[in-house]
Amino acid sequence: MSPPMTPARTRNAAATRTAILEAARKRFAHEGYDQTGVREIASDAGVDAALISRYFGGKEELFGEVLACAPNIAEFLDGDRDSFGERVAQMLAVEPMREEKFELFLIMLRSASSPKAAEAIRRHSHDAFYQPLETWLGGDDAAVRARLLSCVMMGATMNRVIYEDYLLDGQQRQELCEALARTLDNYVSGPV
Amino acid sequence: MSPPMTPARTRNAAATRTAILEAARKRFAHEGYDQTGVREIASDAGVDAALISRYFGGKEELFGEVLACAPNIAEFLDGDRDSFGERVAQMLAVEPMREEKFELFLIMLRSASSPKAAEAIRRHSHDAFYQPLETWLGGDDAAVRARLLSCVMMGATMNRVIYEDYLLDGQQRQELCEALARTLDNYVSGPV
């Protein structure tokens, strides 16, 4: 069936690397670092597990590369300042979970307990989340307000993940959303 | 030295059980479910690892028992209503980390990613945290406000754990505390 001229993706190092990276990103976000085995990643990517060691050095280094290319805070920051709380609260509480948007959070939540992954998470989340957020906020107490925003966003994400949709119905999620929006905007507009 | 009449704790099933439970509680809170091995728990408790299976059935059941006897929300709830935010915010941001108070949170944060532990966590945190909190709050939207409080408290705990003391100095933690207190009290006094 498939024309032999385009051997699809055989013997293509770049494509293989990408496939591994993509499969790993999803697995790490869904299951966490510990719960994800290199064999599962390889299977998802349709390659041999040995290639992970060959291309990335090992599971730990692969995790680092996944973090490096994971979506960052920019997803939340573009858009006008006044509607930040409303936008983010909608994503956190009302809209169906958009995994791509919160992938960094999901990876953090589910992998932070692994010593092997913890350091990479600390470093990357600081560089790709807090620093940009702090800069975007501006002002003397930007560091504090960035932490406050992080607390609410991470706490909400964690609650939503642990308890399916907060165990709340649509109406209640709407109320949750409004309260979150006010709190977030309060932190954005600061000062505390 | 020790009088031979009281053979300390040898051949005492109840004391052994307690020792295992205590050691497991600390390990699970500090390292999480996955990162804690039955051999480590047994070593801490000064007993043989086989006794864990004998007394509790297995690691998973042990985890369940640990949750059952972990400190619950009552720690935060006793005291007058008006000062709830201030009290909790102080514990979250200013005072040195009081592990006993937040043990349930720590266990949750570090073990929620383990499928074996997740179900027990969901069930127990609902019974020992959300339900009492919701009752304590009262009112129509108590469920929503309980979630809001949980988001802030869990998010703050997680931030403090991942980044040592939020990476903030004392002055900034004080500002953080004041903002958290206002937010928490806002959710307590509700309605949203």
Add this chain to the structure above:
DNA sequence: GGGCCATGTCATCAGTTGGTGACTTCTAGG
């Protein structure tokens, strides 16, 4: 077309994990 290196496959290792059952030893009760 032929050699050669990048690419992919495979078998296997060493370490760790939770768990089990046979064994020993202590203690209580007669």
Add this chain to the structure above:
DNA sequence: CCTAGAAGTCACCAACTGATGACATGGCCC
């Protein structure tokens, strides 16, 4: 004193993990 059963010890298993090195094979350049 002596037995019976509880309490504790020990050796070991089966499963799984990440990783490695030997090997096969495809494609590109000369």
